[in-house]
Each structure stands twice: as structure tokens, then as C-alpha cells.
Amino acid sequence: MERLRGFRDIYPEEMRGREKLFSSAESVSRSYGYEKIDFPSLESMELYRLKSGEELVGQTFSFVDRGGREVTLVPEATPSVVRMLVSRKDLSWPVRWYSFQKFWRYEEPQSGRLREFYQFNADLFGPDNHAVDAENISLAASILDSYGLSGRYEMRINSRELMNLLIAKTGTSNLPGALAVIDRLEKTDQETLLKDLAECGIGKNEASGLLDLITTPASDGNLENRIISVPGVEPILKRVKKTISLVRATTQSDVVLNLSTVRGLSYYTGIVFEAFGKEEKTRSILGGGRYNEMAALLSGSPIPAIGFGMGDVVVEGLMRKLGIWNEARTSDRVYICTSSEDYMEYAFSVSSLFRKSGIDAEVDLSGRGLSAQMKAASRSGSRVAVIIGEREYGSRKVTLRNMVTGEQQEIDVSNAAAQAKRSILKR
Amino acid sequence: MERLRGFRDIYPEEMRGREKLFSSAESVSRSYGYEKIDFPSLESMELYRLKSGEELVGQTFSFVDRGGREVTLVPEATPSVVRMLVSRKDLSWPVRWYSFQKFWRYEEPQSGRLREFYQFNADLFGPDNHAVDAENISLAASILDSYGLSGRYEMRINSRELMNLLIAKTGTSNLPGALAVIDRLEKTDQETLLKDLAECGIGKNEASGLLDLITTPASDGNLENRIISVPGVEPILKRVKKTISLVRATTQSDVVLNLSTVRGLSYYTGIVFEAFGKEEKTRSILGGGRYNEMAALLSGSPIPAIGFGMGDVVVEGLMRKLGIWNEARTSDRVYICTSSEDYMEYAFSVSSLFRKSGIDAEVDLSGRGLSAQMKAASRSGSRVAVIIGEREYGSRKVTLRNMVTGEQQEIDVSNAAAQAKRSILKR
Numbered sequence: 001m002e003r004l005r006g007f008r009d010i011y012p013e014e015m016r017g018r019e020k021l022f023s024s025a026e027s028v029s030r031s032y033g034y035e036k037i038d039f040p041s042l043e044s045m046e047l048y049r050l051k052s053g054e055e056l057v058g059q060t061f062s063f064v065d066r067g068g069r070e071v072t073l074v075p076e077a078t079p080s081v082v083r084m085l086v087s088r089k090d091l092s093w094p095v096r097w098y099s100f101q102k103f104w105r106y107e108e109p110q111s112g113r114l115r116e117f118y119q120f121n122a123d124l125f126g127p128d129n130h131a132v133d134a135e136n137i138s139l140a141a142s143i144l145d146s147y148g149l150s151g152r153y154e155m156r157i158n159s160r161e162l163m164n165l166l167i168a169k170t171g172t173s174n175l176p177g178a179l180a181v182i183d184r185l186e187k188t189d190q191e192t193l194l195k196d197l198a199e200c201g202i203g204k205n206e207a208s209g210l211l212d213l214i215t216t217p218a219s220d221g222n223l224e225n226r227i228i229s230v231p232g233v234e235p236i237l238k239r240v241k242k243t244i245s246l247v248r249a250t251t252q253s254d255v256v257l258n259l260s261t262v263r264g265l266s267y268y269t270g271i272v273f274e275a276f277g278k279e280e281k282t283r284s285i286l287g288g289g290r291y292n293e294m295a296a297l298l299s300g301s302p303i304p305a306i307g308f309g310m311g312d313v314v315v316e317g318l319m320r321k322l323g324i325w326n327e328a329r330t331s332d333r334v335y336i337c338t339s340s341e342d343y344m345e346y347a348f349s350v351s352s353l354f355r356k357s358g359i360d361a362e363v364d365l366s367g368r369g370l371s372a373q374m375k376a377a378s379r380s381g382s383r384v385a386v387i388i389g390e391r392e393y394g395s396r397k398v399t400l401r402n403m404v405t406g407e408q409q410e411i412d413v414s415n416a417a418a419q420a421k422r423s424i425l426k427r
Numbered sequence: 428m429e430r431l432r433g434f435r436d437i438y439p440e441e442m443r444g445r446e447k448l449f450s451s452a453e454s455v456s457r458s459y460g461y462e463k464i465d466f467p468s469l470e471s472m473e474l475y476r477l478k479s480g481e482e483l484v485g486q487t488f489s490f491v492d493r494g495g496r497e498v499t500l501v502p503e504a505t506p507s508v509v510r511m512l513v514s515r516k517d518l519s520w521p522v523r524w525y526s527f528q529k530f531w532r533y534e535e536p537q538s539g540r541l542r543e544f545y546q547f548n549a550d551l552f553g554p555d556n557h558a559v560d561a562e563n564i565s566l567a568a569s570i571l572d573s574y575g576l577s578g579r580y581e582m583r584i585n586s587r588e589l590m591n592l593l594i595a596k597t598g599t600s601n602l603p604g605a606l607a608v609i610d611r612l613e614k615t616d617q618e619t620l621l622k623d624l625a626e627c628g629i630g631k632n633e634a635s636g637l638l639d640l641i642t643t644p645a646s647d648g649n650l651e652n653r654i655i656s657v658p659g660v661e662p663i664l665k666r667v668k669k670t671i672s673l674v675r676a677t678t679q680s681d682v683v684l685n686l687s688t689v690r691g692l693s694y695y696t697g698i699v700f701e702a703f704g705k706e707e708k709t710r711s712i713l714g715g716g717r718y719n720e721m722a723a724l725l726s727g728s729p730i731p732a733i734g735f736g737m738g739d740v741v742v743e744g745l746m747r748k749l750g751i752w753n754e755a756r757t758s759d760r761v762y763i764c765t766s767s768e769d770y771m772e773y774a775f776s777v778s779s780l781f782r783k784s785g786i787d788a789e790v791d792l793s794g795r796g797l798s799a800q801m802k803a804a805s806r807s808g809s810r811v812a813v814i815i816g817e818r819e820y821g822s823r824k825v826t827l828r829n830m831v832t833g834e835q836q837e838i839d840v841s842n843a844a845a846q847a848k849r850s851i852l853k854r
Contacts, residue, residue: 001471001474001477001510002514003470003471004467004498008465009465009466009510009514010464010466011511011515012462012464012524015463015465019463028782031786031787031788032778032788033760033787033788033790035442035443038435038437039430040430040434040435040543041500041529041531041543042434042488042531042543043431044429044430046428050428061490061492065488067432073468073469073500083428083430084436092806093793094792096789102468106492106493116467127794129792129794131768131771131792134775135792142779245772246772250776250778250779341558344558345673345676346676348561348562348565348673349677352569352676352677355459355569360457360460362523363558363562365521365554365559366520367554379519
């Protein structure tokens with residue numbers, strides 16, 4: 001009886017690392033004023049047909065339910081989030097929402113890609129200006145920084161509007177096709193790229209020029225001069241540069257203009273961004289952008305929107321490679337041992353006192369002898385053992401044993417929690 | 428474009444209440460030494476056929492995936508948890524695991540029942556004694572107590588072994604049938620119950636006697652005397668009573684023997700328990716029991732096990748009825764206003780300083796005038812506004828305004844976070 005391919009069982013060891021990832025993303029988001037929402041894991045197929053085109057729909061877990069509805073396990077957050085947004089008329093702007101849910105895609109499982117994964121999403125709706133763009137990207141950077149990744153990733157920023165102008169200059173009208181080719185840039189050789197761009201109606205010279213431009217690093221002072229002469233570029237570039245400056249005010253990590261970052265999805269309308277590991281080659285750790293038109297698809301009127309998604313698989317893999325993935329269990333617990341089953345009710349009362357004082361307490365329930373229980377206490381990694389023998393039971397006391405120093409102390413039960421806390425804090 | 432029937436969109440207001448529910452259940456569980464796990468939301472259909480029988484399978488979201496596998500959206504936790512347990516050979520006992528995931532059942536949506544719901548589950552594997560039973564039930568009670576429900580619910584405890592003896596005494600060999608009838612006791616009239624028990628091969632006199640026994644409250648001193656004479660009952664009753672005593676050592680809420688609590692699922696082998704609201708009639712808030720045989724179905728050898736599940740729907744409904752559901756957003760935040768877009772980079776730096784000091788900071792990104800921003804600050808419910816005008820920008824200062832008292836103070840940016848914290852703490 002095995003689990004399905006591309007799915008995971010997550011045991012406590014691994015969960016501890018993941019919980020830190022999850023709770024950190026959530027608390028950083030709250031510190032930016034984002035609030036949590038939750039949406040169904042099953043949605044009507046129509047929601048994706050409207051927006052994603054058949055390609056994504058072909059990679060979903062979709063079926064007809066017992067009531068004859070065409071439904072699909074959610075493959076991404078954005079359509080659901082926008083559905084929630086447009087079905088409320090009483091929201092005041094800006095709306096800052098985040099969510100942390102499972103998503104499913106029927107793809108071939110491989111490194112960094114599973115059929116079931118968690119994804120964190122954070123979106124901001126309402127105003128549309130460079131500060132809004134910057135805040136959403138800053139949040140993404142701050143989350144990665146909170147993981148200890150500060151300086152170890154690069155936040156690449158680009159603009160779809162900018163790319164549209166640069167691509168249009170080559171004479172093609174097949175913008176989506178050209179963007180799709182550029183999206184594959186890092187995985188494809190020059191010859192194939194030129195061939196694919198030719199299929200989009202871009203001649204060899206124009207294609208070479210475009211690829212050369214796109215792969216010029218932002219650190220090359222000439223890049224700006226080369227693109228600013230293209231009609232329409234100046235105000236867009238100005239906004240992107242202001243955005244980058246604001247993001248840099250909140251992170252020590254690299255924030256750079258990168259013309260090859262275009263994002264695969266068709267719905268972006270403005271700024272786009274992706275984070276990549278610097279030392280270790282990774283898939284995109286997170287990615288997002290502005291998508292001002294999606295609300296119009298669902299409700300008829302557009303609502304300015306920017307957001308990003310971060311899956312759990314790539315970031316976990318990166319942190320493991322960098323040696324900063326932490327699965328350690330805290331030792332801030334007490335382990336309660338009793339020398340006889342007759343003292344178990346007293347042990348339960350004592351455990352309650354500890355827990356009410358904010359100290360985690362594990363009771364040995366095995367019914368074994370005291371020395372076997374003390375061995376288990378030691379194995380458990382708890383910092384303090386609480387021993388209840390005949391004497392302690394008779395006098396409503398407990399013995400606290402510091403498992404690191406071996407010091408023991410018989411103490412009144414009313415003071416036990418406070419004393420254990422001191423023992424735990426004294427490292 | 429609507430969501431599916433029986434599914435929920437959860438907006439921030441409601442989410443706040445739910446987050447307290449979730450995080451409280453998790454921290455209480457950790458305080459008992461339980462550790463979090465996570466399992467797939469999609470499992471092979473076989474996992475449920477083995478264990479649940481066709482009834483539950485008929486209420487699932489099941490389908491054939493693109494690879495031809497019969498799969499189902501998980502309708503309950505236990506089979507997956509036991510699958511995870513038996514596929515690890517290196518675990519040391521006891522194993523205490525909890526999980527908090529979504530589940531799906533294709534049932535008619537109604538009060539307290541949805542097609543998609545969250546359920547908290549906590550299981551303990553390994554030892555099998557009354558203290559283990561008591562700890563798992565204590566955890567359930569402590570979670571409800573942490574919700575402010577202390578004294579407002581009743582924890583009903585029974586034993587399948589006990590019921591098997593009482594039912595067998597009527598002469599029937601159809602134990603599962605009789606248990607199923609008793610499980611419907613509260614929703615069914617006496618006449619129907621007698622008819623249904625007759626179909627299980629229990630004559631009218633025996634059935635009346637059984638129903639009378641089952642509905643006698645534990646507070647009736649005669650109940651024990653009436654059942655203890657049944658051969659085999661004494662040791663079982665003794666264990667149940669010891670379990671109840673231990674649970675009472677950890678909660679002020681009512682913990683009672685209740686012979687009509689049998690739990691619907693077929694896999695229980697020992698103690699069973701359910702919690703019900705006292706003032707408000709509810710469905711079962713949570714329920715569980717001992718199921719020592721399930722591991723054997725999956726791996727060939729039994730592993731003693733006890734656990735419970737608590738859905739989010741019933742407990743939320745109860746707390747709302749009792750007026751203890753809390754959706755308030757904390758005001759422990761600052762709201763940052765700028766008198767010009769030129770100060771936005773400074774505002775972003777200041778916001779980072781606040782966040783690094785553990786203070787949530789919302790930046791006004793609207794580009795509106797300062798007075799409109801101050802109105803937004805007031806509406807936001809933040810306790811402190813941080814104002815950045817020309818003077819503050821020039822001198823690397825900020826003005827802190829306590830939104831309750833109206834007090835203002837211009838202060839060096841390096842002291843701003845500490846001062847804001849004092850303002851927030853001073854209620």
C-alpha cells in the first residue's frame with residue numbers, strides 16, 4: 001500500500017524544517033500588513049479555461065464529480081484569489097492577501113517538481129504604482145532573507161511592457177510566441193533560439209540583436225543607453241528603476257534588472273520578477289508580476305493587481321544544498337517519569353501545571369521501571385526530567401533533573417514550572 | 428464564476444478566528460509532545476476499500492487520473508497516518524503525531540457539514556494502557572479548553588469492548604449492526620430503535636433492556652452495579668474508570684461514562700470518546716478512540732493505536748453561538764504615511780527597521796495627500812501612525828502619533844521602533 005507517485009509523506013523531522021519555512025513566511029507577510037485567506041482546493045474547470053489556456057488545463061488533476069460537474073484540483077492560486085476578490089464589493093483598497101495552500105499538477109515528477117506541493121502566494125490589489133510593485137517584491141525578498149538566504153539569491157526584475165516594445169521593434173506581431181522563446185532562454189542553445197524566433201517572424205539579424213540585448217548584464221552601463229532610445233521605453237524604464245531602488249531599501253540581496261526574465265504565464269501586464277540561487281543553480285525560487293487584466297476576465301472590470309508565488313520544493317532543496325535547513329527539535333521540554341502507575345494521576349496534574357505555564361511536557365506512559373524511563377528521558381532530548389517517586393508523591397513535590405548538568409532538586413509542585421523554566425533558559 | 432457547492436472562501440475576517448483555532452490546537456498538541464506530520468491529499472482508492480467498506484467510499488471525491496489510477500481525495504486522516512506509520516521501521520515508541528489538513532466528502536451540504544473541511548487529528552501509537560487512552564483524551568479536552576470552552580462541553584467516554592459484552596448478552600451475533608443502531612440513538616425514536624434492533628436479531632425484551640441500560644446516566648449510582656455483573660465487564664470497566672480519573676486531572680470540564688457513545692466507524696477496538704456542547708445542541712465536536720487492528724490491515728502486524736479527529740466546522744459554529752468567536756484584528760501595528768512620493772525610499776527603510784524590531788508596519792502606497800493618508804491610518808485600526816514629512820525626511824527622523832491619545836513625538840529613526848513598542852504596549 002504505497003502513496004501515489006509525485007506525492008510526499010512528511011514525517012516530523014522534515015516537518016520541523018518546513019514549519020519554520022511556513023511560519024516565517026506568514027509572520028513576515030503579516031509584518032507587511034498582508035492578511036491570510038483560504039480558498040477551495042477544488043474549483044470549476046471553467047475558472048482555468050478562461051484564464052490559462054488549454055496548456056495548463058492539460059496538466060491538471062481534473063474529473064467529473066458525482067454531480068456531473070467538471071472540476072479540477074487547483075493548479076495555482078491566482079484565479080481563485082481573483083474570484084474571491086471580485087465577489088466582494090465592500091473591500092477597501094489596497095487589499096493585501098496571502099495564502100498558503102496545496103496545489104496539484106499532473107506533470108512528470110523531477111527534481112524541484114512534484115505533483116502535489118505547497119505554495120505561498122501574496123497579492124496586492126488596488127493602487128498601481130512603482131511603490132506598490134516594490135512592496136510586493138520587497139515582501140518576497142524579506143521572506144527569503146528571513147530564511148537565512150540574504151545575499152545568496154538574486155532578485156531579477158523586468159517589465160512586460162518593456163519587453164513588448166523591444167520585441168515589437170523587431171517587426172514581429174507575435175509577442176506571446178517571442179516571449180515564450182525568451183522564457184526558455186537559459187535552457188536552449190543559440191541556434192535553436194534563432195530558429196524559434198524565426199518562426200515568430202523575427203529575422204536573423206533582429207533576433208541576434210534582441211538576444212544580445214537581453215543577455216547583456218545590467219551592470220553593463222551601456223545597456224540602458226541601448227534601450228532608452230527605443231520609443232516608449234523611457235517612462236517604463238524609469239518606473240522599473242524606481243521600483244528597484246525601493247526594493248533595495250529593504251534587502252541586502254541583489255536586486256537587478258534582467259531582460260531575460262519574462263515569466264511563462266500569459267497574464268502578466270507590467271513588472272515581472274523571479275528569484276534564483278546565486279551559488280547553487282536552481283529553478284526559480286519564486287516568481288510573480290503585475291496582472292491588471294485578470295479581474296476583467298471574471299467580472300468585466302479590471303482591478304490593478306500584483307502578486308507572487310513561492311513553492312516549497314525549490315526553496316527547501318536550495319536550503320538543504322546550502323546547509324541551512326534545520327530539522328532540530330527544541331529541547332525546551334520536560335519529560336515526566338513516575339516510579340509507579342499509582343502516581344500517574346499526580347503526574348497528569350503536574351503535566352497540566354507545566355503546560356499552563358507554557359512549558360511543553362511529555363509524560364512517560366510506558367509503565368516501565370524508573371531507570372528505563374530516565375533513559376527514555378535522556379533519549380528524548382528534553383532539557384529537564386521531572387521525577388515523581390514515592391517521596392515526591394507523598395509530599396506533593398517533584399524532583400527536577402537538569403539533563404545536561406545532572407543537577408537534581410526536590411521542589412514544591414507550585415514552584416516546579418518556574419524552576420524548570422530557569423533550568424531550560426540556563427544554557 | 429462561482430465556487431463549488433459545499434466549499435468555502437475564507438476571507439481575512441473569518442480567517443483570523445480560524446487561525447487562532449488552528450494555532451492553539453497545534454501549540455497544545457506540541458505541549459503534549461505530539462509532532463506534526465503531513466500526508467498527500469490524494470491517495471489510492473485501495474487504501475479506503477481495505478478499511479472503510481463501500482459506504483464511505485461512496486461518499487468520496489474519486490476519479491481515475493491521467494495515468495489510469497483509481498484515486499480519491501482523502502476523506503479522513505487515519506488510513507494515511509497508519510500507512511505512514513507502517514512504512515517506517517525505525518520509529519521509537521510511543522509515536523505521537525498530529526496533522527491539520529483538508530478533507531473532502533461528497534455529502535449533501537448542511538449545518539455543520541461541508542464537502543471540504545479542515546480536520547485536526549492526533550494519534551498515539553505503541554503502548555496500550557489506560558494512561559495512554561487518558562492522555563489522548565486529555566489532549567482533546569485541553570484543546571477545547573484552550574478555545575475558552577472549558578466547562579461548556581461534555582466529554583463522553585465509552586468502550587467498544589464493554590458494548591460488545593452488553594450487546595452479546597442479548598443473544599445476537601450481529602455486533603456491527605447493533606452498534607450502528609445505537610450510534611443513531613439520539614436521532615431516532617424508541618419504536619424505530621426496537622424495530623432496527625429486532626432486525627439485528629435482538630428480541631423486544633432484550634432490546635428494551637439494552638436501550639434502558641444505555642440511556643441511564645452515569646450519575647445514577649446503580650448503572651455500575653447493573654453492568655458489573657455481566658461476565659468480563661469488571662476489568663474493562665475498571666480501566667475505563669481509571670482513564671476517566673486521569674482525564675479529570677487535566678480538565679475542569681465534564682468527563683463522563685456514556686454507554687450510548689459508540690462512534691460510527693467500524694475500526695474501533697477499545698475506548699471511544701466524543702465531545703458535545705452542553706448549552707447548545709451540536710453534532711459531535713470531536714471524536715476518536717482506540718483502533719489496534721488497522722496497522723495489521725496494511726502491514727500484517729497490529730500496532731496499538733488511539734486517536735481523534737476534530738473538524739473545524741462544528742467547533743466554529745459552537746463558538747459563534749456562544750459568542751466567543753473572535754475575529755478582531757490586532758492593533759499592534761504602525762501605519763506609515765509620507766507627505767511626498769520622494770520620501771518613499773526612506774519610508775521603505777523605516778518600515779524595514781520596524782519589522783526587524785518585531786513591529787508590523789503597513790506603508791501607505793496610495794500617493795494621496797498626507798491628510799487622506801492619516802484618515803486611512805485611523806481607519807486601519809493601527810495603534811501608531813508614523814509620519815514622514817519634509818522636516819522628518821531632512822533630519823532622518825519620524826513623527827510617531829499615538830492614534831488613541833493623539834500624542835505626537837518627533838524622534839530619531841534609530842529610537843522609533845522602541846518608542847512605538849512602548850506606545851503600543853501602553854493601553
